[in-house]
Amino acid sequence: MRVAAFASGSTGNATLITTPDGALLYDAGLPQRAIAAQCASLGVALSSIRGVFVSHEHTDHTTSAVALARRYQIPLIATMGTLRALKIPAGVETIACRAGDTLAFGAFSILPIRVSHDAQEPVGITLRYGERTVSIATDLGEWDQTLLDACRDAELIIIESNHEREHLMQCGYTAALKQRIASRTGHLDNVQAGTFLAHLAADGKKRTAWLAHLSQEANTATVALRSVTSVLKFHQCEAQYRSIVALPRQKTVVWGDAQRSFQLDLWADPQ
Ligand SMILES: [Zn+2]
Numbered sequence: 001m002r003v004a005a006f007a008s009g010s011t012g013n014a015t016l017i018t019t020p021d022g023a024l025l026y027d028a029g030l031p032q033r034a035i036a037a038q039c040a041s042l043g044v045a046l047s048s049i050r051g052v053f054v055s056h057e058h059t060d061h062t063t064s065a066v067a068l069a070r071r072y073q074i075p076l077i078a079t080m081g082t083l084r085a086l087k088i089p090a091g092v093e094t095i096a097c098r099a100g101d102t103l104a105f106g107a108f109s110i111l112p113i114r115v116s117h118d119a120q121e122p123v124g125i126t127l128r129y130g131e132r133t134v135s136i137a138t139d140l141g142e143w144d145q146t147l148l149d150a151c152r153d154a155e156l157i158i159i160e161s162n163h164e165r166e167h168l169m170q171c172g173y174t175a176a177l178k179q180r181i182a183s184r185t186g187h188l189d190n191v192q193a194g195t196f197l198a199h200l201a202a203d204g205k206k207r208t209a210w211l212a213h214l215s216q217e218a219n220t221a222t223v224a225l226r227s228v229t230s231v232l233k234f235h236q237c238e239a240q241y242r243s244i245v246a247l248p249r250q251k252t253v254v255w256g257d258a259q260r261s262f263q264l265d266l267w268a269d270p271q
């Protein structure tokens with residue numbers, strides 16, 4: 001199993017999980033041509049994508065989801081609430097999933113996980129393929145025991161680390177937007193992400209963590225890594241993480257069978 005995050009943040013999210021039995025795209029919040037170009041750079045044919053899983057209806061996760069599904073005859077997998085919000089046109093195959101119910105999808109086992117966010121029926125995911133497991137949860141205002149339990153088997157955990165609370169309060173956003181982001185149905189801040197990772201580490205298992213959906217206005221990779229690491233140090237579990245990577249807004253980061261993350265400069269020009 002190889003996991004490649006093409007982009008992460010409010011300007012677009014798309015992660016490709018590739019296996020010998022086909023690929024799964026998790027969110028399609030980039031233009032079609034950008035997804036096609038990134039897939040081509042990785043040597044993945046779009047025809048090998050078996051499904052597009054959509055976490056929720058916000059456009060930074062869905063820009064080209066319907067178009068890709070229609071053009072390449074790929075089923076769209078999402079909760080009923082998300083499918084309804086997306087207003088899927090006729091001719092697009094859809095598979096409705098439910099938080100907490102594991103879905104067998106080809107060689108994949110997909111567990112959608114309920115998250116707290118201001119969308120119709122948003123979810124994260126734990127995806128299994130053979131012995132490999134990855135969990136992804138972005139766009140959530142708080143984390144809970146359900147999420148923690150669902151992520152237990154993940155070797156790679158992709159968790160939102162949206163903002164530094166102090167930076168959010170000082171940035172140029174309106175008071176209403178700040179309140180929305182910081183709310184229980186908004187976005188996780190760095191300390192919340194770090195605390196989640198510390199709780200996950202309590203089982204002594206080694207994992208890789210990717211910090212996702214970093215705010216342009218109220219976070220930086222350096223700040224996110226520093227905050228998350230200080231929380232892990234406080235809980236004395238920093239060593240549980242093989243590596244922690246703050247995902248760039250638009251640069252592909254790959255995790256593969258060697259369980260190492262590396263960054264590829266696949267983007268020809270900034271879009
Ligand atoms: Zn988002």
Ligand SMILES: [Zn+2]
Binds near residue numbers: 058117139
């Ligand atoms: Zn969202």
